[in-house]
Amino acid sequence: MEFMAKFYTKDEKDISEMIKEAARISGLGERLKDKTNTYSKGMKRRLLVARALMSKPKLAILDEPTGGLDVIHSYYIRETIRKYAREYGVMILLSSRDMLEVEHICDRIVLINKGKVVAEGTPRELKEKFESKNLEEVFVKVVGFA
Template sequence: MAINVVGLHKRIGGREVLRDITFSVGAGQIYGLVGPNGAGKTTTLRAVVGLVRPDGGKVEVLGVDVTDRRFDHVRRDVAYLPEEVMPYDNLTGREFVEFIHGLYGRDNVEEALEISGLGGRAGDKVKTYSRGMKRRLLVATLLALRTRVLVLDEPTAGVDVSHAVALREAIRSHVEAYRVAVLLSSHNMLEVGYLCDSVGMVSDGRIIVEGAPSDLEARFGARNLEEAFVKALRWA
């Protein structure tokens, strides 16, 4: 498994924000975490990329424990898109891609710019971009890194419908082409339903139910994932 989380516990400021979180993501799979605000999705993602140290349980990425010093070497194969992250205003789109790819020792700038759909705007300063363009630039930059693991927190938040669709397709085809393991969190059930092979519904720091989107819909007798999610919360 590319990502293996077993019995993850985390306390922040005296409060248990993650309780016994367990899931795994294989190569070429997309696993989605959905849940209400403050449920623990972002903390889980941060734990997977080694930004938050688990208080209990185990988080392994590409076979290495994230608390192990060897994980520093694994980071080159893990890309993380934080929620609400914004690229630097005074760099151009191209310069931003070059900067991030430079950190990872990659040089797939043209691929990133193509995925971003920025076209002739790649030479303009980021501050002239719309919020949606900035998000597309970020997602495209990380996709083109071709890391083996991709962790995305709300990848299409703030992106208009047509570009969000294009980004989802880019993510899906990227996963199929390069067998990337993707862990993402989203409030957009349509997105989760379209992208994810497996979904973990998180509430109050726990995964209350897990399965393929279609299985979850069937299990709760729901017409769509959104309805399944609401029923799952009531059931929990």
């Protein structure tokens, strides 16, 4: 974390704050002192999210942040992202194939199929437009397999 923080600021105080922030986001506690190769996949992902958000960027691009994770870790990461976007105004550009996750986290959605944008709008707009219960159903209807 210190290594990463030093790329964003030279100020020792800021660096130490960033590290504290990262420790808080990752929620890894004492395990932060361990080597990362002893971490589980979920712990590594929490570390990466913390690394990305600790500098409070204007924009964070997250590619499937919960892909392959168990329920607990996925929940933790989603909550962190939501909280950060709300509290610090960080804009998040997130890509995911988990439509339920997208529905839960995102304010605006763009559906892409075979490299082309097939629909866009807020989750509510899309659900209403395609008369679906959730975004997964929306996607299936848009793509045309249902």
